[in-house]
Amino acid sequence: MVSLLALASSAVWGTSDFFAGLFSRRRPAVAVVGWTQALAFLVISVVVLTQLGHVPWHGWPLWSVAAGLSGLTGLLCFYTALSTGTMGVVAPIAALGVAVPVLLGVATGDEPGPWTWVGILVAVIGVTLASGPELSGEVSPRPVVLAGVAAVGFGLALFCIDRGARTSTLMTLWGMRATSVVVFTVVALVARSVGGVVARELPALLVIGCGDMLANILFGLASSRGQVSIASVLGSLYPVVTILLARVVLKERLRAIQRVGAVLSLVGAAVIAF
Template sequence: MVSLLALASSVVWGTSDFFAGLASRRHPAVVVVGWTQGLALVVVSTIVAVRWEHLTLETWPLWSVAAGLSGMVGLIAFYSALSRGTMGVVAPIAALGVVVPVVLGVATGEEPSPWAWVGMVIAIVGVTLASGPELSGEVGARPVVLASVAAVAFGLALFCLDRGARESALLTLWGMRMTSVTILVTAAIVLRTVGEVTAREVPALLAIGCGDLGANFLFGLASSQGQVSVASVLGSLYPVMTVVLARVVIGERLRPVQQAGVLLAIGGACVIAL
């Protein structure tokens, strides 16, 4: 069940990120993040209000604030990279942030099985190979730097989300969105703009926000029921979905090394799941 939940989060994340990347080509990344996070906050706040009497208040706020800050930085950097670089290249680099929760998980006492280590290594190598074109220098440096920042930020966000979800996945998600949206709304007030988003675009931005919210929730459930190191690797296979959609929907071409990387990533996930 843990493996299925983590893999489901990667599918939802990959789909959400693909459409967020398209939206970021029409609006600045910070605008896309602000709107998607804000709309998602409305949704999760409604759910929290309905289930409030069943929720507990402990130490999750600290983890949710940390996850919200790092997640917001990661999304802005990631969407900016997606808008400037090849999706099939940027997404795999950002996914390398999985190394962060794996290291932190092991450092805090987790002991993955030998086969889990084999699967994680295969999956991480696969994701690395999927970014092969970057090694050729044919893609600009800016998307690479932004994707690298996103990788570290996402890794920290996953670890903090896991720690908060061990107490309450729902409240941790709510705290994350409250943190990021408060900062982004403050920025919008100072700049006196909401990014020129039209009413026609709101449903799509809502879907992206709910997708990211749902993926975070699925990951929180998976990691809190198992090891964050293993769940993080499976959850970070989302570039596979982004790459496939980029190929099918907008016709991005993948080099043989990228195709091999995708297959290795999937193979690694199968080893971990089994």
């Protein structure tokens, strides 16, 4: 069940990231992140209101704020990279952030078995190979640098979500979204702009925001019921979904080494899961 939840989170993340990347080619990444986070916050706030008598108010606040700030940084850099670089390459680079929660998880007590380590190694190698030519410097380095910063942000966010979810997954994600909304409200007031977003674009932004939030929920449930190091690796396989969508919808062409990397990522997931 833990593996299925983590894999489901990667599928949802990969899909929402793809469409967020497309949207970021029309609107500034900061606007896309701000609106998706704000709309998702409204949805999860309704859920929280129905559970007020059953939620704890301790153990998650600091973790949720830390997750919100690190995740916010990751999303800004990631969406910007997706809008300017090759999606099929930017996504795998960002997924290398899985090393952060894996290392922190082991440092705080996780004890993956031998075959799990094999699966983790294969999956990480696969993600690295899928990064392909961008890592060789054959194209503009800016998307690569942004994806690298996103990787660290995502990795820290995953670890913080796991720690907060051990008390309450729902409240950790609510606090995470609340933190993002506060930051973007201040930015919007200072800039006196909402990023040019118009009413007809809100439904699409709502779906993207809820997709990202659903992936966080699935990951929080998986990591809080198992080892964060394992859940993080499985959850980080979202680039495979983004790569496939970019290939089908945008007709992006991947080199042989990138296709090998995608396959190895799936093999690593299978080893970890079974």
